[in-house]
Amino acid sequence: MLSQLWSFLGLLTVLQNVLPSQLLSVLHSFYQSLQDMLSPYSYLDIPEFNGYCGVDVNDLYRHVNLYLNSVNHPSAASTASCPRLTLSRSNSSTRISFTVAANHSIRDSFRGHSLCWTHNVDTVQDSLDEKRSFVLKLPKRHHHTILQPYLDHVTARAQDFERVSRERRLFTNNGHGSYDSGWVSVPFRHPSTFDTLALEPQLKKQLTEDLTTFSTGKEFYHRVGRAWKRGYFLYGPPGSGKSSLIAAMANYLCYDVYDLELTKVSDNSELRALLIQTTNRSIVVIEDIDCSVDLTADRLSKRSRKRSSSSSPMPTKVDEDDGRRVTLSGLLNFTDGLWSCCGEERIIVFTTNHRENVDPALLRCGRMDVHVSLGACGAHAFRALVKNYLGLDSHPLFEAVDSCVRSGGALTPAQVGEILLRNRGDANLALKEVVLAMQGRILGGGVRDLTTDSEAETHTLLLRSPESVLVGGGSPDNWVSSSSPGRKKRAKFLVKLKSLTKSDSVRRGA
Numbered sequence: 001m002l003s004q005l006w007s008f009l010g011l012l013t014v015l016q017n018v019l020p021s022q023l024l025s026v027l028h029s030f031y032q033s034l035q036d037m038l039s040p041y042s043y044l045d046i047p048e049f050n051g052y053c054g055v056d057v058n059d060l061y062r063h064v065n066l067y068l069n070s071v072n073h074p075s076a077a078s079t080a081s082c083p084r085l086t087l088s089r090s091n092s093s094t095r096i097s098f099t100v101a102a103n104h105s106i107r108d109s110f111r112g113h114s115l116c117w118t119h120n121v122d123t124v125q126d127s128l129d130e131k132r133s134f135v136l137k138l139p140k141r142h143h144h145t146i147l148q149p150y151l152d153h154v155t156a157r158a159q160d161f162e163r164v165s166r167e168r169r170l171f172t173n174n175g176h177g178s179y180d181s182g183w184v185s186v187p188f189r190h191p192s193t194f195d196t197l198a199l200e201p202q203l204k205k206q207l208t209e210d211l212t213t214f215s216t217g218k219e220f221y222h223r224v225g226r227a228w229k230r231g232y233f234l235y236g237p238p239g240s241g242k243s244s245l246i247a248a249m250a251n252y253l254c255y256d257v258y259d260l261e262l263t264k265v266s267d268n269s270e271l272r273a274l275l276i277q278t279t280n281r282s283i284v285v286i287e288d289i290d291c292s293v294d295l296t297a298d299r300l301s302k303r304s305r306k307r308s309s310s311s312s313p314m315p316t317k318v319d320e321d322d323g324r325r326v327t328l329s330g331l332l333n334f335t336d337g338l339w340s341c342c343g344e345e346r347i348i349v350f351t352t353n354h355r356e357n358v359d360p361a362l363l364r365c366g367r368m369d370v371h372v373s374l375g376a377c378g379a380h381a382f383r384a385l386v387k388n389y390l391g392l393d394s395h396p397l398f399e400a401v402d403s404c405v406r407s408g409g410a411l412t413p414a415q416v417g418e419i420l421l422r423n424r425g426d427a428n429l430a431l432k433e434v435v436l437a438m439q440g441r442i443l444g445g446g447v448r449d450l451t452t453d454s455e456a457e458t459h460t461l462l463l464r465s466p467e468s469v470l471v472g473g474g475s476p477d478n479w480v481s482s483s484s485p486g487r488k489k490r491a492k493f494l495v496k497l498k499s500l501t502k503s504d505s506v507r508r509g510a
Contacts (some may be wrong), residue, residue: 003184017506018251021387024440024474030160037322039140040139040140040141041137041138041139041140042137042138042139042140043135043136043137044135044136044138045133045134045135046058046060046061046064046133046134046135046136047059047061047131047132047133048131048132048133049061060151060155061132061133062158063154063155063158063159064117064154064158065099065134065158066157066158066159066161066162067154067155067157067161067368068098068099068100068106068117069097069098069099069161070157070158070160070161071106071108071157072085072098072099072106082182083102083104083483084100084104085098085099085101086098086099086100086101086102087099092283095165095167099119100117100119101119101120102119102120102121103117103118103119103120104118104119105117105119106119110146110149110150110153111146111149111150112330113139113141113142113146115136115137115138115150116136116137116138117134117135117136117137118134118135118137119132119134120132120133120135121135126310136347138150146385152164159291163254163281166252166254167187167188168187168188168250168254168256168257169185169186169187169188169256170185170186170187170188170190170256170257170259171183171184171185171256171257171258171259172184172185172258172259172260172261173260173261173264173265173274173276174264175264177265180502181277182270182273182274182277183258183274183277183278185256188250188257188490189254190247190250190251191247192244192245192247192248192251193248193251193252194207194208194248194252196384196388197241197244197245197248198241198377198382198384198385198413198416198417199241199245199374199381199383199384200378200381201380203372207245207253207372208247209439210230210370211252211253213301214230214347215253215345218344218345218501225345227340227341227346228344228346229340229341229343229344229345229346229347230346230347230348230369230370231335231347231349231350231367231368231369231370232347232348232349232350232360232368232369232370233347233349233350233351233352233368233370233371233372234246234251234349234350234351234352234372234374235351235352235353235355235358235362235371235372235373235374236353236373236374236375237351237376238376238411238412238414239377239412239414239415240374240375240412240413240414241286241374241412241413241414242287242351243351244375244413245372245374246285246349246351249283249347250283253281253283253347254281255281255282255283255347256281256282256283257282257283257285258282258283258284258285259285259287260274260284260285261292262286262292262326263292265326265331266323266325266326267326268327268329268330268333271326271331271334272330272331272333272334272339275334275339275340275342276339276342278343278346279343280343280344280345280346281345281346282343282345282347283346283347283348283349284346284347284348284349285349285351286348286349286350286351287351288351288352288353289350289351289352289358289362290352290354290357290358290464291352305393316387328359328361328362331362332361332362332367333467335348335362335367335368336366336367348367348368348471350362350368354496369404375410375412376405376410376411376412377405377410377411377412377413377416378405378410379401379402379405382401382405382415382416383398385413385416385417385420386420386431389396389417389420389421389424389430390420390424390427390430392427395427395429397428397432397434397435398431399508400435401431401434401435401438404435404438404439404442405438407442408442409438409439409440409441409442410438410441411434411437411438411441415437416434419433419434419437420434
């Protein structure tokens with residue numbers, strides 16, 4: 001039997017050397033066709049590149065590679081298994097990629113059917129290049145019923161895996177937005193999350209639910225005919241956590257961040273070019289919108305021109321600088337014009353320390369959909385900071401801090417965080433310093449850079465029309481009324497606070 005096998009192999013070798021290559025190719029094709037006809041399986045080849053030139057990347061090949069990476073990842077609960085994997089990691093990432101090894105197969109299941117992927121890698125003759133492809137084997141009789149749903153499943157799973165696993169980037173404009181590379185980037189590794197943010201629980205819940213609804217609302221936005229974007233307006237005193245909230249939003253959604261510096265943008269055309277260069281699933285941020293450019297001057301200059309033209313018969317000269325700077329009209333078109341729909345799943349965020357200085361045209365519905373008021377630390381936010389910095393869930397001085405907060409002595413998260421960071425080795429000392437700082441604020445000394453809105457203004461915000469105004473329910477900015485308490489009330493409070501801290505010391509001494 002063995003001798004007959006060797007004889008047959010020798011005959012094939014002789015025929016391969018004698019017969020023309022064209023005839024061998026025809027015989028090989030005939031053999032493959034016969035094998036495909038008799039086999040109960042269908043074989044689908046997915047090459048790495050489209051066409052014969054090898055230039056256009058096959059997006060389906062990339063999705064299959066990501067899908068197999070996701071099902072082979074140790075954290076994935078999947079029935080797929082491969083005896084040999086190729087592990088890799090890039091220099092700029094800490095995540096390990098799992099790929100099916102060359103010329104090995106992996107089994108998968110879908111809707112009760114068994115499928116098989118094979119990663120074919122062939123070396124191109126007289127070259128160091130490799131020809132790569134994936135071959136899908138599936139039951140022939142169920143080919144038409146499961147192929148399209150299965151490929152849709154592969155694509156959806158690959159996109160989800162790419163979104164959560166890819167390295168996110170932080171971009172800023174380099175002053176050359178009219179060119180192809182108007183942005184430069186670095187890896188985005190900000191550690192802020194909604195778990196570490198010093199926000200009231202109700203505000204956290206509102207924000208996360210709104211972000212989740214937006215990120216999963218592709219079909220809804222298309223059905224109602226709206227661009228798939230959303231605007232957030234964050235306002236509050238310095239140190240209230242606006243930048244940390246933006247980072248938490250990016251980490252929650254796994255989005256890139258584009259930090260747009262308006263002072264580097266020469267005109268409206270460059271602003272539009274920068275918007276076109278941003279990617280989907282990104283957050284475009286303009287911080288301190290009231291300080292970036294003088295947008296309110298546009299309206300004032302137009303009004304002054306109208307008055308001068310009506311009073312003087314001589315034609316007035318138009319300001320030549322208008323065409324060479326970012327105007328209010330250009331920024332409005334950036335947020336809500338036709339060019340704002342050039343991408344999908346994009347969030348635009350404006351921040352300011354002084355809400356009253358922002359032009360109302362920028363804040364209407366459709367531009368800034370959600371208004372978030374950030375202020376000083378409330379009771380829950382303070383406890384979250386203490387948990388993060390000191391690892392404490394409870395402390396006798398919490399009652400004293402709550403009394404200070406209710407009396408108008410609350411501090412911003414940045415101020416509280418600095419005190420806790422400086423004294424993180426001694427929890428008692430840290431909390432006593434926080435109480436002392438709050439006492440100083442109540443008496444009118446110490447920390448003076450915290451600006452608060454009056455209670456009447458807060459009620460106006462809550463009752464005004466359609467924008468979603470998210471105000472931290474426990475924020476002390478909403479507790480302090482426009483009429484400050486008298487000196488007697490403050491002195492009475494401090495006596496009570498002194499008794500609380502004294503009783504805490506007695507308990508610890510005992």
